[in-house]
Amino acid sequence: MTRRSPAPEAVKAWGRLMRVSRLLVEKTEYALKAAGLPPLAWYDVLHELAEAGEGGLRPFELIDRVLLAQYNVSRLLARLEADGLLEKLPVSDDGRGQTVRITPSGREMRRRIWVVYGASIAALMGDKLSAKELETLAALLGRLRDPLVGG
């Protein structure tokens, strides 16, 4: 990390990015709460587990995907398990680990969250920019990802 000072355009874009992302998260979390649903992080985990299918995922695989710290994943999984949304299975070839698999309730919860979450995305992004603009935005944001991060 060099010690140069940033271009004014960079500062402006940074400020907008920080402010807008927080605003959108806040509004979405609020909508979920108002609907009596759990927070976004739960959706992220359920989404990844649903994608992973019956084979499930190891917690350490989840860590990369959901961008949470190890201890946060550990505790989040414990909460989801307590709610019956996923199950932890021992993994045969590694006694340290476990495999986490989504349950039918978990899939149902994911679906219920998506009704509100998806609507929030539609209202907060889809209604504000055209498809072309959304693609431009996604492309520009993609260039800000760490080169080490694929996808």
Next chain:
Amino acid sequence: MTRRSPAPEAVKAWGRLMRVSRLLVEKTEYALKAAGLPPLAWYDVLHELAEAGEGGLRPFELIDRVLLAQYNVSRLLARLEADGLLEKLPVSDDGRGQTVRITPSGREMRRRIWVVYGASIAALMGDKLSAKELETLAALLGRLRDPLVGG
């Protein structure tokens, strides 16, 4: 909030926005921590207070500007005050409130944080996109702000 489901472009842009903003915040917070400096939220407050000048700001004015909940601002100000970075003054025409003013130490701390924060912005945004692209990004993000929010 309608119950429509979002366009694929909206979902993709949303995902990028969520992921990139978290990634950039994380990297910046890490850089600050590594330099023995306080978190970004401290900078935000010190920045606003520095802009406000000797007249200071009322806490409720700060709430809009830094996009934090009232109780978070209340406690954040208490921490900054405990560190001597700001002072709270009674306000003559409103017995309920106070005015918060930055101290010289506060200005110095703001400057020190900016060395690292600014460098982080330069590295994470300035180096990744051209000035023109940064302007496009800022303009698109600007359109995502709530219409109620000015600026």
Next chain:
DNA sequence: TCCTTATCGATGCAATTGCATCTATATGAA
């Protein structure tokens, strides 16, 4: 004036997060 309601800011308590560390198993070198 009196009373009701609104606003400003603080705070008790529970939940969550961050940090450091722990236990247990795996891996790899000697």
Next chain:
DNA sequence: TTCATATAGATGCAATTGCATCGATAAGGA
């Protein structure tokens, strides 16, 4: 095998956040 090191995941404890509410002052109508 044996020991040192690395990795998977959990957890004790402190700090922070979120929620609800409080105390105090203001504002506005009867």
